[in-house]
Amino acid sequence: MFSQEFTIKNQTGLHARPAAQLTALCKGFPEEIRLITEKGSINPKNIIGILSAGLKKGTPITIEVKGENEQEVGNKIVAFLDGLNE
Amino acid sequence: MEQATFRELILRNVEAKNAEDAIRQVGQRFFDAGFVKDTYIDAVLAREVTYPTGLQLAEIGVAMPHTDPQHVYRPGVCIAQLAHPVTFAHMGDPDTLVEAEMLFMMAIQDPDEQVELLQKVLGVFQQPEVVAEFRAAKTDDELFAAAQKYIG
Numbered sequence: 001m002f003s004q005e006f007t008i009k010n011q012t013g014l015h016a017r018p019a020a021q022l023t024a025l026c027k028g029f030p031e032e033i034r035l036i037t038e039k040g041s042i043n044p045k046n047i048i049g050i051l052s053a054g055l056k057k058g059t060p061i062t063i064e065v066k067g068e069n070e071q072e073v074g075n076k077i078v079a080f081l082d083g084l085n086e
Numbered sequence: 087m088e089q090a091t092f093r094e095l096i097l098r099n100v101e102a103k104n105a106e107d108a109i110r111q112v113g114q115r116f117f118d119a120g121f122v123k124d125t126y127i128d129a130v131l132a133r134e135v136t137y138p139t140g141l142q143l144a145e146i147g148v149a150m151p152h153t154d155p156q157h158v159y160r161p162g163v164c165i166a167q168l169a170h171p172v173t174f175a176h177m178g179d180p181d182t183l184v185e186a187e188m189l190f191m192m193a194i195q196d197p198d199e200q201v202e203l204l205q206k207v208l209g210v211f212q213q214p215e216v217v218a219e220f221r222a223a224k225t226d227d228e229l230f231a232a233a234q235k236y237i238g
Contacts, residue, residue: 012198016137027179
């Protein structure tokens, strides 16, 4: 399983637009993806889960991916979050 | 956001032909109340095409149209109960359509606040008893009371 810790670092956090982009990205992968926060586990293929978690700047999460291309998919998700700059 | 809901930003029985009409009517109230600039409505409509804001929650379909802070004078949420649901595309999944019966149109000035506001609205609208209270509101005052109680 791919597992990597990440701290949300963009100023405005995962509001509607980045959350929508993350959901669209994750839906493109058949792998099982979870974002683990202090409060619980989120399925990022469901945007309501992401928005309900309130992922603001500074929120620590762990990205977990299980499946055939877990490493590649995990790296793509990290790269996406890392690239958020607004 | 210290205060999100305002008495003058409550609308009921909005007769809208479609999502665009709903956004125009609700946005007009925002403009008339002095919360947003005259560029706000067109900016919201443009953003809705690229990043739709319909959300299918457990008990209710809603939409949360918004746009960038440069179109906003002061922050708030305009809450509109539609007379009939209108179709929005789903946030994060534009191929899925949502029959929205309420609009929570947001004027965001400090982008940090958006995450909190989205979290709050989604949190309260996943509780069936809260949805029932919003649906049951028969006057502007009742709808405003529910908005203040749950959204602040």
